[in-house]
Amino acid sequence: MALSVRARWAVLLIILMIGAFGAWQLTKLPIDAVPDITNNQVQINTVDPGLSPIEIEKRVTFPIETALSGIPGLETTRSLSRNGFSQVSAIFSESTDLYFARQQVSERITQARDSLPEGTQPQIGPVTTGLGEVYMYAIDYANPNGKGAKVADGQPGWQSDGSFLTPEGDRLTDEVSRAAYLRTVQTWIISPQLRTVKGVAGVDSIGGFEKQYIVEPDPVKLSAYGVSFSELAEALEAANISVGANFLNRGAKLT
Incomplete structure (x- = not known):
């Protein structure tokens, strides 16, 4: 006590230094109004529109829960079975x-795929929880319906006839095609770039129209050519397979 009185200026300086350090640390302290208290979990989502809730429970949810049994560190599993949708939380x-945990779950799902209905693809949810921050955005044309747009026929953008010319050269003449193009931009341009941003767990696309190619065969003409529906389906599937390049070995001529 006597030392504190004799060196009161040193004590005061030390207190000020400690206070300044505390104030500096306070500026770096992460403060969350709603702290994330979610437990350590991995979600597995599976979609099969053709199955009822009972079939989803029996053929999808239960096999996945069974496959997850015995994973080191697993405490319990919860599940949700709805019409065409299954969610299992480990x-x-x-x-x-x-x-x-995600690696172990992924390995177990790979083993369980043989027991699931054909065509179902279980997907592991992103590394986030329901309390994570969600950023929502909308994609639209700079000049909706061409209002106020600078028209240059033949150049990408709005045309004098009211259509929209894409950089790829596609002419969009109706609302459906223009909405489908916005969904294409979201899926193939914006979403891949957002996934590279640090801290982004996943990007979900909602709305718009996904571009689809629909084949409507004429049964009479198919019968005339002697082609069945299954053969047509196999031909379409074979024509849309993307494979890598290969090489051809040719033996050298020996002299």
Whole structure:
């Protein structure tokens, strides 16, 4: 006590230094109005529009839950079965590394795929929870319906006839095609770039029209050519397979 009185200026300086350090640390302290208290979990989502809730439970949800049994650190599983949709939540202990848990779940799902209905593809949810920050945005044309747009026929943009010319050279003449183009931009241009941003767990696209190619065969003409529906389906599938390049070995001529 006597030392504090004799060196009161030194004590005051130390207190000021400690206070300044505390104020500086306070500016770096992350403050969240709604702290994320969600437990350590991995979600598996599966979509099959052709199955009822009971069939989803029996043929999708239950096999996935069974396949997850025995994973190190797994405490419990919760599931939700709706019309055409299954969600299984695997709850792990707080000491389990999340990425280790996701790897184990992915391996178990791969093993369980043979017991699931054909065509179903279970997907592991992103590394986030329901309390994570969500950023919503909308995509639209700079000049909707061409109002106020600078028209240059033949150049990408709005044309004098009211259509929209894309940079790829496609002419969009109606609202459906223009909405489909916005969805294409979201899927192939904006979404891949957003996924590279640090901290983004996933990008979900809602709305618009996905571009589809529909084949409507004429049964009479198919019968005239002797082609069945299954053969047509196989031909369409074979014509849309994307494969890598290959090479051809030719033996050298020996002399």
